[in-house]
Amino acid sequence: MEPANKINQQGLCMIQKTNTFTIFAQKRPAVFMVIATYVWTWSFMFSSHNLVSEPQGLKLALFLLGALGPAIGGVLTLRLQNGEQATGKISMGGFWVGAGLAIVALLMFRFNVFDVTGYLGPVAKELLSFPADSPVYVYALMGLVVVASGFVFASIQSRNGRLRSYFTRLVPDRTALILAIPVILFFPTLLIGSNLLADLLGMDYPQPKYLQDPVSIWLPVMFVKMFTVAILTGGNEEHGWRGVLQPLLQRSMSPLVVALIIGVIWELWHLPLVLGGIYGEGNAALIVLGRMLAVVPLAFFL
Numbered sequence: 001m002e003p004a005n006k007i008n009q010q011g012l013c014m015i016q017k018t019n020t021f022t023i024f025a026q027k028r029p030a031v032f033m034v035i036a037t038y039v040w041t042w043s044f045m046f047s048s049h050n051l052v053s054e055p056q057g058l059k060l061a062l063f064l065l066g067a068l069g070p071a072i073g074g075v076l077t078l079r080l081q082n083g084e085q086a087t088g089k090i091s092m093g094g095f096w097v098g099a100g101l102a103i104v105a106l107l108m109f110r111f112n113v114f115d116v117t118g119y120l121g122p123v124a125k126e127l128l129s130f131p132a133d134s135p136v137y138v139y140a141l142m143g144l145v146v147v148a149s150g151f152v153f154a155s156i157q158s159r160n161g162r163l164r165s166y167f168t169r170l171v172p173d174r175t176a177l178i179l180a181i182p183v184i185l186f187f188p189t190l191l192i193g194s195n196l197l198a199d200l201l202g203m204d205y206p207q208p209k210y211l212q213d214p215v216s217i218w219l220p221v222m223f224v225k226m227f228t229v230a231i232l233t234g235g236n237e238e239h240g241w242r243g244v245l246q247p248l249l250q251r252s253m254s255p256l257v258v259a260l261i262i263g264v265i266w267e268l269w270h271l272p273l274v275l276g277g278i279y280g281e282g283n284a285a286l287i288v289l290g291r292m293l294a295v296v297p298l299a300f301f302l
Contacts, residue, residue, distance in 0.1 A: 025080035030248040033077040034265055037240055041069030045272035048127075056126070057134030060109070061141035063127060066272070067233045068145070070240025071152040077244060078155075091157040098153025102146045105231040106130070113224050127278065149231065152239060188222045241266055256300070263296030 025032040044066030048059045107113075110130040229235060241262050249258040267288060273279060274287050 022080050025077055029077050029081045030245060032080070033073050033240065033245055033248065036076055037069045037073030038269065040072055041066040041269060042272055044069075045276075049272060049276040055134055055138060056129055056131055057138035058141065060128060060130055061138055061145060064145045064232050065141070065148065068148050068152065068236050070238075070245075070269070071236040072148065072240075074240035074244030075152060075155045077248075091154045091159055094157030095150040095154035097150075097157075099146045099150035101153075101231045102149035105228045106142055106145070108224055108228055109232075115221070127276075145232070149236075152236065156239065156243075188219065237266070237269075259300040260296060263299030264292065266299060267292045267295040 021032075044062045048062035048066065051059060051062070109128055110132075112129070245262060245265075246258055249261060253261075270279075270291070271284075271288065274284050274291075279287055279291065
């Protein structure tokens, strides 16, 4: 009878731990979401940067899993916070849309469509490269990226009204679709404008790759880059920060205070990338401070 009692005790402990997480998520959902997001992201991203001798494909898979942190943290928080009210059948249509988009984006990295990684700089190019000779287990991890992306999209399109309501503002309506073209053109316009301004001010800067190629090459790259970023990396941040954390904090704080808090949390979340040299070499504290001066004001607009 002892083995059976031991198994029962272990099961009881697991239930108690689950209840503890649920209670925490219900009482302090914003705090729980930030902690869950940081634990998820930092676990994968720090591993990605520390596995120096491992295959590059493994580093990319771990990085992409880490990038899903805010979205996963947000969805997990909502499900635990609302308990049984947030459970039920997921939207399989949403799952397959998310999974399909993730597969397309991964194929763009795998085949380096339009040399998209070459436009991201040497450090980012190395991080995002997906070699053809990657081991089988790397493809298995990429499969987890696809499943996780599908899970996030399924939650956004959930049949549960309570869960879906948090992501309503992130789902494009007709007005948003009309604005899609100027939004897509914003990044290349900003890039070109910043370089023109640097020229006018007589500033020295590395010649960007788009100046070395005709517009027929670098403009499609911009579209590919924005698509991959929206599906696999930066786009997943918005599901968590703006979709979940912002409305949770605005229950008791003003929008300006919330924007300030999210801006700081948002930038500190990037710490593994700073330490990994993605944003340049040098003093990590100064890099974080410099980026925060740009990221925090940006949070007010988002």
